[in-house]
Amino acid sequence: MGNCVICGTPADGPICKSHEQDVLFEFEGSNPDELTRGRYYRGTVDGFADFGVFIDVGDEVTGLLHKSELDRRLDALDWEPGDTVFVEVIGIRDNGNVDLGWSIRQSEREFRGKLVQDADSTYLPDDDESDDDSTAESETTDDEPDTTATTDGSGSAVGKMTAPETGSTDEDVDEAPTDESADDERADDEAVELPERADIDSLSERVGDRVRIEGEVVGASQTAGPTVFEVRDETAAVDCAAFKEAGVRAYPEVDTGDVIRLVGEVELRNNELQVETERLDALAGDEETTVRERLEEALASEARPADVGLFADDPAVEPLQESIRDAAGLVRRAVMESRPVIVRHNASAEGYAAGAALERAVLPLVRDEHARSDAEYHYFDRRPLEDGHYDMEDATKDVTTMLDNRERHDEKLPLFVLVDAGSTLESGDGLELLDVYGAPHAVVDTHYPDEGVAETADAVVNPHVGDDGDGVTAGVLGANVAAHVNPDVREDVAHLPAVSYWWGAPDRYVDLAEDAGYDEDHVTALREAVALEAYYQSYEDKRELITDLLFEHEKRDLAEHVSEQFRTKLEDELDTVEPNLTIRGANGVTFTILDTDAYTHRFDFPPESVLLDAVHHRNLSGQPTGQNVTLGIATDEVHVRSNEGVNVREVAETAREQAPEAGIVPVGTRDGKLEFLAGERDEALDAVVEAVSEYLNDSN
Known part of the structure; x- marks a missing residue:
């Protein structure tokens, strides 16, 4: 028996069952049967086939990551043979073939720890290896100032401090302070000259520099080496690695939501910015208030979108312009706060048009805000609703996932955007469940509302709430919200209002699509193609496929091909039902x-x-x-x-x-x-x- 390296509970080995999927395993066995289903392993790309990717798990076992397990098209992968990747073992067949699954974590620091698994046991990596992985131990020379880890009274690391030039020794800095010496240590800390504060969005130009940043901790994860804090200031967010010892939480007194001051060196690791933490302090009192006010002022100013105007003069939409800006401001603020955005939309052509417009607008903002290459998969998700209502089953799934992510990864509660849903009684219980947990949500919908259903929403965009809303689609509203979220995508989504009308699309939106390069026949093909694909695997977002259909001009033949299938199937069914x-x-x-x-x-x-x-x-x-x-x-x-x-x-x-x-x-x-x-x-x-x-x- 031992204790789980993550939660500390008794376990049969170094990890408990409930946290096996939170750590990364290095496989040093030689037989497929020695692998464990459900665990995530480091692998190496061996080669490609039409049906998937062959991945070496360890030195002597190769598995297949089938294309059906990918979250994108096979030809959209940017992997090359020899690249390090991370996969889940989902099956081991009688003939020894290993079936692999996709891991959304494609960076080691996204895992909460690392373990080695061989033929007989699972164990922690050697200390030397962990030190190498963490990059927390740096070599010193005669020309460099000596650095060493300081601890608080309980032995917890509180950062790395540069020894002052006033005659202090390594022993002086290393000595754990007692309660009586706390004030003396604080005085010594203040004697160390801090670098000038740097905005996080300027760090790409300061690689190798020692900097000071001030902001809010918006996430924390424990790896096999350092603890990684994601810190956001008024300009952007960055990962900061802090090391106590391999796999042990540094600065346990610092939680998500705390305002901190951090000193460290800016590094570029795997083409991603990271700050190697030298010192980290949680701020309180006036210092905390100053930073929070600075963050709030910047967020409020930047999140509120400019009035970029509606796509067309539409009497039913014009009264909604302020509510459109309100909804767009919620989305923009969520991205800036490192809060995930979850778009829940009806699994129909209209719902997909609106949901895809928001996806098109949000993803570039997420990529700009976060240094991680896979941030768009962590901070944005689009989840179709099979029946067009946000009922208790849908809400229960979402709440379970968001609470799990908060518990495991210190993730903020997401912003939910209900699109082409959320205005009728069938969605009332689900919305109230979100409200119980304080999860912010917005409703963008054209269904005739039931009184009081959307009252808990932070923003409501529905033409029926005011004047007559007949003749407006969710696609029209979604595209207008998207253009306010990110004006840079305005031209990209200008054709989507026309796509969302089955019959009788107003000339104002047909002309808008024409100006964007989509003639009326192709708009019809897009609508029909999306409607057909929405039917299959209706609970999946099909992100890459929908992107190809709606936004890739060079793939117009794809929409025409799928649209032809739509018409054939629909006409055959109409021929069947009409005599009856x-x-x-x-x-x-x-x-x-x-x-x-x-x-x-x-x-x-x-x-x-x-x-x-x-x-x-x-x-x-x-x-x-x-x-x-x-x-x-x-x-x-x-x-x-x-x-x-x-x-x-x-x-x-x-x-x-x-x-x-x-x-x-x-x-x-x-x-x-x-x-x-x-x-x-x-x-x-x-x-x-x-x-x-x-x-x-x-x-x-």
Whole structure:
């Protein structure tokens, strides 16, 4: 038995089960069976194939990282044979083949420690090796000032101090201070001349210099060697390595959120800036207040976006300009505060257009703010919502992940941006769960809202909150927010408002796309291609594929190819359902009814929502003038499509009176759906038809 090197709990070896995925393993065995599933290992790129990358794990075992396990396209990897990479062992087959998975951590310091695993055991690296990895021990010469680690009264390291030139010796500096000598040590510390304060964004020009930085600790991680603090000032953020001893937390009294003063040498390691910490002090009192005020002033000034104007003169969007700036300011501030941004959007063409616009705007800001090459995977994520609502299942997943990241990596709670979702009662419980934990969130949506649902949001962009919002898409709002988040991407996302309209895109947005180089036919192809890809693996963001479809001009053929598949599948399904449509009337309203259980291929593209939209749009031209409604009825639910926006919440009240045993429950607001008990299907359908017709007649 031993103690876990991370949490200190008793463990069968140097690591407990709950923290095995937090450390990096060096494999020194010779047989694949000696590897452990679920652990992350250092590897070396051996070669490439059409189906993946061969990775040497240790000197004698090679595994396959299949392309399906990558978070990007295979040809987008910038790896070369011989490069050091980090992978997870996800399977060991009977024939000895090793299946590898992608590790989002592609830098050793992202792990909280390092262990060696051989055929028989797992153990800490040799001290010499750890010292080499940490780069904390520096050689001195006769011409250099001697440095040594000082400790506080408990033996914890408090940094490296340059011995003063006033006759002090190594013993004087090394001696651990007692309570009685604390004031004397502070006086000695103040006697050491500190370098002039440097802005973090200037450090790239000061490699090799000894500098002083002041700012907030926005993250801390423990590696096998040093502790790495991410420090942010009013200009940028940088990693600072502080060493006590291999794998042991330096400055344990310093936590995320503390304001500190740090002295160290600027280095360039693996093409990334890092400050080797010589001294680190948590500030208090007036000193802390001064730094916090400086940070707050800079954040407030820089985060508030300039009024860059809307993409087009749109009467429904113009009243939202201030709320658009508010939402954009939240996103900009989150990036500056090293707070992850999580975009949750509907898994539809409209939702993807809006979510991709925000992704396009935020990623360059993240790369500019953080020195780490993989920061964009840590500080931004886009997660589609399969049913268009942010329900308790979605919120529970997010809260579990964010709390785990806070516990493991001292990560700030993320900013959640709900796109094309978040305005109706179905999202209420999920938003309230975020609010319980104090996670900031914004809503960018065009669904007709339920009263009070978005009240906990820090910003709400919804045209229905003010004047009439009909005719506006989430893609229009998302693109406008993105342009305020990062004006540099304005031209990149100018075509997305047009992409987000299925039919009847306003000329103002069609012309905008034309000016950006996207003719109307190609805009249609983009919309259809994204809609098809949104259906498959609807819970995945498909970042690289969506980028290729929406933003890569040289890959126009890709969109045309996928769009052709969309049209073929949709037309085949329309040919299947049209002979089986039922037409009935009630109170002057024409109803087109599709039994989706009996006459559709329910587990293939197109999904019910896309199919009903197409059926309704096609039937509008074939039906008599007047009020037309399309209903798609399944075993226990009926979806509504109308040309006048039927509010299913009001319809449900009337329908329940006519079929009290059917258990009718509304989901959504305008053109949503109604759920019922499967055993009361016929009664529920009759009640819904009658209730919808009454609603439309009363509305007129």
